[in-house]
Amino acid sequence: MAVLLVTGGMGFIGSHFIRFWHNRHPQDSLINLDLLTYAGNPYNLTDLQDSPRYRFIRGDIADAPFLERLMGGTSIDAVVHFAAESHVDRSIREPATFVRTNVLGTQQLLEAARREGVPKFVHVSTDEVYGTLGTSGVFTEQTPLAPNSPYSASKAGSDLLARAYYETYGYPVAVTRCSNNYGPMQFPEKLIPTLIIRALRDLPLPLYGDGEHVRDWLHVGDHCAAIAAVLESGRPGEVYNVGGGSERTNLEVARTVLKALGKPDTLISFAPDRPGHDRRYAIDASKLTGELGWKPAYTFEEGLRSTVDWYVRNRTWWERILSGEYRGHHLLKGGGP
Numbered sequence: 294m295a296v297l298l299v300t301g302g303m304g305f306i307g308s309h310f311i312r313f314w315h316n317r318h319p320q321d322s323l324i325n326l327d328l329l330t331y332a333g334n335p336y337n338l339t340d341l342q343d344s345p346r347y348r349f350i351r352g353d354i355a356d357a358p359f360l361e362r363l364m365g366g367t368s369i370d371a372v373v374h375f376a377a378e379s380h381v382d383r384s385i386r387e388p389a390t391f392v393r394t395n396v397l398g399t400q401q402l403l404e405a406a407r408r409e410g411v412p413k414f415v416h417v418s419t420d421e422v423y424g425t426l427g428t429s430g431v432f433t434e435q436t437p438l439a440p441n442s443p444y445s446a447s448k449a450g451s452d453l454l455a456r457a458y459y460e461t462y463g464y465p466v467a468v469t470r471c472s473n474n475y476g477p478m479q480f481p482e483k484l485i486p487t488l489i490i491r492a493l494r495d496l497p498l499p500l501y502g503d504g505e506h507v508r509d510w511l512h513v514g515d516h517c518a519a520i521a522a523v524l525e526s527g528r529p530g531e532v533y534n535v536g537g538g539s540e541r542t543n544l545e546v547a548r549t550v551l552k553a554l555g556k557p558d559t560l561i562s563f564a565p566d567r568p569g570h571d572r573r574y575a576i577d578a579s580k581l582t583g584e585l586g587w588k589p590a591y592t593f594e595e596g597l598r599s600t601v602d603w604y605v606r607n608r609t610w611w612e613r614i615l616s617g618e619y620r621g622h623h624l625l626k627g628g629g630p
């Protein structure tokens with residue numbers, strides 16, 4: 294009968310994780326703490342709205358007095374920390390927001406959890422903290438941190454704070470570093486939903502540079518299972534890489550999306566490259582698979598096909614975002630704890 298505090302649960306991965314845990318642990322309760330920034334979409338969890346084991350609280354992870362009230366007044370067994378500013382392009386335009394939420398917010402959350410003695414904490418991070426690879430090699434947990442964007446630098450800062458809270462205070466926090474996720478309900482600014490939605494509207498699919506940048510794609514359901522494994526059996530103070538072993542160039546991804554939708558490759562277009570754009574990511578997830586028995590269930594082709602189908606069948610979900618209507622959801626008016 295555990296109570297989990299999930300931050301950023303109205304976002305893409307956090308909302309999948311809440312549903313995943315809610316459905317697999319019928320004794321447990323979940324508190325979703327989310328500020329509802331532009332990336333927080335209350336429509337992501339309307340199916341759980343009436344569950345007695347789910348509660349939404351609107352709040353800011355960088356607001357220390359708010360966190361103290363929340364954690365002081367509720368017995369929490371674990372924090373699973375997703376809340377972040379997560380889009381690299383936005384971090385180039387407004388880096389300060391990323392430092393505030395990702396660095397300061399993570400520190401405030403760690404501090405509140407430590408003070409209240411919350412016995413478990415999983416900090417969800419990204420492989421982007423390792424920087425970029427050339428044509429060969431993979432990131433292991435020992436790869437030095439070398440972030441290249443304000444987003445990845447702010448995530449690296451949050452990872453180092455997690456490390457410091459373990460080393461300095463003995464606070465039991467584990468860190469996961471995952472490759473690029475995809476799946477239903479991903480905000481349309483990210484690559485795969487952008488490609489699908491633009492293709493559905495017969496608009497050009499813009500790729501940065503030559504389109505040969507490589508990402509290791511992981512289905513969000515597999516990511517949730519990995520985080521659950523770390524939460525249940527991961528060792529405090531450890532870092533676990535999470536990856537799908539599905540390296541694809543952006544050009545390959547765009548062609549696969551177009552093929553699935555029966556649209557022509559001529560929709561692909563090229564835009565000037567992004568500054569600081571990492572060329573290639575690849576993950577060695579053998580620590581997670583060896584220690585905790587996790588492995589991805591989806592192949593990239595199956596996962597992408599079902600994701601494309603989801604966007605085709607759930608036009609209202611993404612049209613509400615394009616029109617801005619999702620911001621009018623009644624939960625946006627919700628108060629604090």
Ligand code: NAD
Nearest residue numbers: 301303304305306328329330332333353354376377379474
């Ligand atoms: P997202 O942008 O879809 O969601 C982020 C959520 O955090 C939103 O609901 C937003 O409202 C909330 N939030 C933002 N600032 C907040 C604040 N100050 N207080 C409380 N809530 C706040 O992000 P996502 O893609 O679901 O990513 C979740 C986590 O996973 C992030 O930490 C990200 O760095 C990490 N990650 C993402 C990927 C990926 O491919 N999407 C890969 C690896 C790691």
